[in-house]
Amino acid sequence: MGSLKMKRFFFCLWILMGALWAVSPAGAGWDERISLFDPIGPLFDPLEEAVPGLMVKGMARNWTRLASHERTRDPNRQVGFHRTKRFPSIEWLGELELRYQATPNLEIVNINNFLYDSAFRWDSGGPYSRSTRRELEYYHTTDRILRELYAVYYYGDMLDIKLGKQQLVWGKMDGKVIDIINPSDNRYSLASTSDNFEWTRVPLWMANVIYTFGDYYLQLLWIPDFEPNRNPPPDGPFRSISKPSRRSSIRTVNSLLTGDKPSQSFLNSEWGLRFNLVKGRWDLSFVYFYTWNDDPFRFRRGFEETLDLEGKVVERTFFLEPKHTRIHQFGLDLDQSFQLLGRNILVKGEAVYTLNSYFPVAGEPLREDGVKKSNQLLAAVNLETRFRGEITASSQLQLRHIFGYNSRMRTLGRPQEKDRLDVIFGVNKLFKFTDNRLGLFWTNYYIDSGSWKERFDVKYALSDYVDLMVRYWAFWGNHNSAYGMYKDRDEVEFFLKYEF
Amino acid sequence: MIGRKWRSTLGGLLLALFTYPAISSSGQWVNPKEAIGDPWVARLQQGRKELAPGEKEDLARYGYTGLELMTYADYNSFTGEDYDNFWRIVHISPTRHIQIKLWVERGKHLFKHYRDLLTYNGLQPDSVILKFRLIYFYPPAQWGWGVTNFTYLRSEEFDKKYPRKKTEAWRWLPDQRKVSRGSNNDRADHFQGTEMTQDDFRWRRPWAEDHRILGEDTFEGKRCLVVESVHHDATYYLSKRVTWIEMEHFLDLHEEQFDKKGQPLKVIGRRWRQYQPWGYWAREEWDGYNLQTQARTLLQKYDWLYDQGLSEEFFRGREMRKEYHWRSPRRDAIPPIRSLSDLAPVPEIRTAFWDRLGIKLSLKGKD
Numbered sequence: 001m002g003s004l005k006m007k008r009f010f011f012c013l014w015i016l017m018g019a020l021w022a023v024s025p026a027g028a029g030w031d032e033r034i035s036l037f038d039p040i041g042p043l044f045d046p047l048e049e050a051v052p053g054l055m056v057k058g059m060a061r062n063w064t065r066l067a068s069h070e071r072t073r074d075p076n077r078q079v080g081f082h083r084t085k086r087f088p089s090i091e092w093l094g095e096l097e098l099r100y101q102a103t104p105n106l107e108i109v110n111i112n113n114f115l116y117d118s119a120f121r122w123d124s125g126g127p128y129s130r131s132t133r134r135e136l137e138y139y140h141t142t143d144r145i146l147r148e149l150y151a152v153y154y155y156g157d158m159l160d161i162k163l164g165k166q167q168l169v170w171g172k173m174d175g176k177v178i179d180i181i182n183p184s185d186n187r188y189s190l191a192s193t194s195d196n197f198e199w200t201r202v203p204l205w206m207a208n209v210i211y212t213f214g215d216y217y218l219q220l221l222w223i224p225d226f227e228p229n230r231n232p233p234p235d236g237p238f239r240s241i242s243k244p245s246r247r248s249s250i251r252t253v254n255s256l257l258t259g260d261k262p263s264q265s266f267l268n269s270e271w272g273l274r275f276n277l278v279k280g281r282w283d284l285s286f287v288y289f290y291t292w293n294d295d296p297f298r299f300r301r302g303f304e305e306t307l308d309l310e311g312k313v314v315e316r317t318f319f320l321e322p323k324h325t326r327i328h329q330f331g332l333d334l335d336q337s338f339q340l341l342g343r344n345i346l347v348k349g350e351a352v353y354t355l356n357s358y359f360p361v362a363g364e365p366l367r368e369d370g371v372k373k374s375n376q377l378l379a380a381v382n383l384e385t386r387f388r389g390e391i392t393a394s395s396q397l398q399l400r401h402i403f404g405y406n407s408r409m410r411t412l413g414r415p416q417e418k419d420r421l422d423v424i425f426g427v428n429k430l431f432k433f434t435d436n437r438l439g440l441f442w443t444n445y446y447i448d449s450g451s452w453k454e455r456f457d458v459k460y461a462l463s464d465y466v467d468l469m470v471r472y473w474a475f476w477g478n479h480n481s482a483y484g485m486y487k488d489r490d491e492v493e494f495f496l497k498y499e500f
Numbered sequence: 501m502i503g504r505k506w507r508s509t510l511g512g513l514l515l516a517l518f519t520y521p522a523i524s525s526s527g528q529w530v531n532p533k534e535a536i537g538d539p540w541v542a543r544l545q546q547g548r549k550e551l552a553p554g555e556k557e558d559l560a561r562y563g564y565t566g567l568e569l570m571t572y573a574d575y576n577s578f579t580g581e582d583y584d585n586f587w588r589i590v591h592i593s594p595t596r597h598i599q600i601k602l603w604v605e606r607g608k609h610l611f612k613h614y615r616d617l618l619t620y621n622g623l624q625p626d627s628v629i630l631k632f633r634l635i636y637f638y639p640p641a642q643w644g645w646g647v648t649n650f651t652y653l654r655s656e657e658f659d660k661k662y663p664r665k666k667t668e669a670w671r672w673l674p675d676q677r678k679v680s681r682g683s684n685n686d687r688a689d690h691f692q693g694t695e696m697t698q699d700d701f702r703w704r705r706p707w708a709e710d711h712r713i714l715g716e717d718t719f720e721g722k723r724c725l726v727v728e729s730v731h732h733d734a735t736y737y738l739s740k741r742v743t744w745i746e747m748e749h750f751l752d753l754h755e756e757q758f759d760k761k762g763q764p765l766k767v768i769g770r771r772w773r774q775y776q777p778w779g780y781w782a783r784e785e786w787d788g789y790n791l792q793t794q795a796r797t798l799l800q801k802y803d804w805l806y807d808q809g810l811s812e813e814f815f816r817g818r819e820m821r822k823e824y825h826w827r828s829p830r831r832d833a834i835p836p837i838r839s840l841s842d843l844a845p846v847p848e849i850r851t852a853f854w855d856r857l858g859i860k861l862s863l864k865g866k867d
Contacts, residue, residue, distance in 0.1 A: 029595070029596050030595075031593065031595040031596050031597035032596040032597065032598060032839070032840060034597070035597045035598040035599065036598065036838075036839075041640065055643075057640055057643060059640075059641075101824070104824065104826070107822075107824075152822075154822065157811075157813045160818065160821075160822075167677060168677070169676070169677035169678050170678075171678060172678060172679075172680050172681070173680075194676075195675070198675045198676075198677070210818065212816070212818055217818065278817075281668065283681070283817075335680065335681045336681075337668065337681060337683070339661075339662045339664060339665050342662075342663050342664065343664055344664035344665060344683055344684045345683075346681055346682075346683045348680070348681070384683055385683060386683045386684065386685055386686070387686070388686035388688060388689065389686075389689070390685070390689055390690075392683065430693065432690055432693065434593075434693075435591060435593050435597070435599065435693035435694070435795070436690070436692060436693025437597075437599075437693065463597070463599075464599055464600060464638070464639035464640070464641070465639065465640060465641075467641070499639075499640040499641045500640050
């Protein structure tokens with residue numbers, strides 16, 4: 001059955017290539033044909049000519065994920081082995097972007113996304129619940145389809161006012177250190193990369209005002225719209241895996257109560273402030289974000305015990321209330337370049353200090369809420385340089401530290417580390433003999449507790465309109481470690497994008 | 501009811517009103533000999549006290565030294581207080597794959613006179629002498645990409661100390677949604693996979709090479725002196741460049757590059773046009789053909805405006821975030837490319853010139 005699906009997949013690929021051959025200008029060679037293949041772009045030319053100031057662009061892509069392991073092991077012995085879907089996703093995403101430049105100072109932008117995951121038809125097995133499947137299979141609500149809609153007005157050289165549903169990114173590095181404004185669709189969890197954040201960030205309705213004065217600017221955000229993170233589905237390959245509890249005569253069950261999102265009111269709004277300055281070659285920002293945590297903390301609200309005939313407790317059920325709480329986040333980012341040993345080195349740094357986070361704690365009296373409040377720091381520094389022959393190397397260190405640490409703090413049933421150091425190292429090379437259309441990218445992620453994940457990409461620009469990519473993810477380490485718990489979830493990804 | 505034709509005419513007028521700046525005409529082109537004045541400023545640069553023996557011969561025979569000619573040619577790349585133009589890069593691979601890039605660029609020169617770049621009058625190495633910002637139209641995946649670049653004034657000593665410090669660049673990628681600093685390529689690296697290297701593109705400086713005049717030639721009806729240039733750095737990726745410089749306006753019309761083994765590598769044709777009312781000469785086309793791989797790159801710069809007045813605000817990160825194309829390309833400004841047959845023939849080696857010198861050039865694997 002698996003090989004039949006693979007045959008069907010490659011059959012579709014050959015059909016696509018045949019279509020490219022057929023529609024290209026007659027008399028042209030293969031490479032010339034493929035470089036001129038743009039079937040959709042010219043269709044919008046008459047509309048753009050009829051409406052001066054209107055620009056229409058878009059893309060269609062397929063992103064297929066293929067599990068390299070047929071079976072995955074769940075450390076919870078009560079669950080045992082799962083059958084993994086061969087294709088965790090076969091995602092089709094279409095995007096239509098409309099930009100209308102009404103005047104040089106006023107622009108209106110609308111971006112719509114249409115997502116359909118055909119894995120649910122291709123591989124009808126898999127343990128998803130009906131509601132989860134509906135959520136993942138396709139975008140069926142206005143808030144997912146209408147991705148962005150905003151108007152932006154520029155008043156002289158001083159004031160930028162952007163109102164509407166939008167994404168906003170703080171920071172200068174790849175990754176999400178102070179990219180904290182928008183929540184995320186984390187359905188692919190650890191197999192997500194920054195080149196896809198544009199489509200996994202969840203846009204919010206907000207007012208975004210920037211006041212510029214000389215080498216400085218001040219940005220103020222008002223966000224009345226709250227959205228939580230979308231986390232990996234509980235039945236998917238990258239679901240959170242809790243460490244099973246020790247063998248005990250008492251079976252423990254966690255029962256989630258219905259949680260509420262913060263209601264929409266002025267007092268429940270999120271507020272952000274950013275101050276940026278450029279001095280000499282330094283580019284520096286300080287930020288503050290008063291927000292709700294995008295993932296609710298779970299507060300223990302009660303428990304129930306089941307007794308056997310002898311009156312001994314055999315099962316204990318905890319009732320957990322998921323609740324979004326207020327946090328304060330202070331951060332900064334900077335970048336600079338230096339000359340060192342005849343080389344140009346780019347340095348980028350970001351840090352965010354979060355007040356009022358909560359961590360579950362073990363061994364709390366049963367009538368307590370089972371969490372402890374503390375503050376945490378996430379700081380990262382990135383160095384990048386280029387070598388001759390189009391080779392770029394970068395390395396990033398990320399440090400997380402918990403203030404007010406308590407050794408009973410837990411994350412997914414595992415002891416929470418007080419400090420954690422992540423090292424990310426990457427090298428990429430473009431190949432001149434292909435006119436830089438072919439690139440190899442390798443990134444290694446290492447956590448000091450002893451787990452790794454690797455990502456290896458081969459990217460090829462078939463033309464100015466079509467990109468291809470093959471990616472391989474590998475995870476390893478102790479099965480209780482952050483990446484090691486997914487070590488039987490390695491996957492190969494195939495990516496095809498047409499942009500017009 | 502306004503018909504379609506009138507709507508589009510009205511729309512075009514409105515667009516022109518909003519997108520085309522009122523054209524200022526301050527500034528006029530001055531011949532580089534006049535602009536630099538004392539020819540010894542061009543002949544002796546970087547603190548040199550006297551000419552090399554070969555340069556003395558060239559001066560006696562042709563009235564110029566090679567460095568002087570290359571400096572006059574370089575002058576034409578730095579004309580105007582500021583400029584605004586469209587760029588189209590067309591790259592054709594050996595397998596006839598076509599890549600096209602299109603952007604609009606505005607730049608500002610931060611020096612009063614070109615001569616100051618030679619004498620370091622009021623400037624020093626590490627001063628920013630050029631700021632430019634560009635925004636992409638095409639290809640679709642790069643629409644809205646912004647780059648802001650500051651170019652430094654350099655010297656031989658500065659280059660030895662900071663070999664990679666030539667520019668500072670920031671970029672805005674719509675998919676990343678952040679302004680971030682970019683790192684510099686090596687001078688031999690190719691600009692976006694094309695046949696144009698970073699040195700071809702922007703970084704080459706006349707004082708970094710030894711020049712001698714090989715002779716005279718008539719190129720496209722214009723009298724030229726032919727200059728051979730060898731880089732001071734023994735590890736440079738070329739053994740030499742040979743440039744045809746036209747003698748009236750000192751425009752470099754043709755160039756031939758030779759690889760480390762002395763084999764012909766690239767032939768480059770350049771087309772210049774004088775834009776009125778300013779009279780500045782603008783390099784409208786750089787056409788580079790790789791003789792060894794048969795790849796070709798055309799860099800076309802067209803629809804130039806000069807001296808419109810440009811404020812510092814234009815180069816701030818905020819402007820890149822706007823993704824605003826301040827001008828749109830006119831349909832009649834440059835012919836569209838629908839297939840390879842739309843392109844002019846490739847530039848060729850000046851075989852007749854080399855034959856007169858008694859030098860036989862051979863390509864790799866060919867007589």
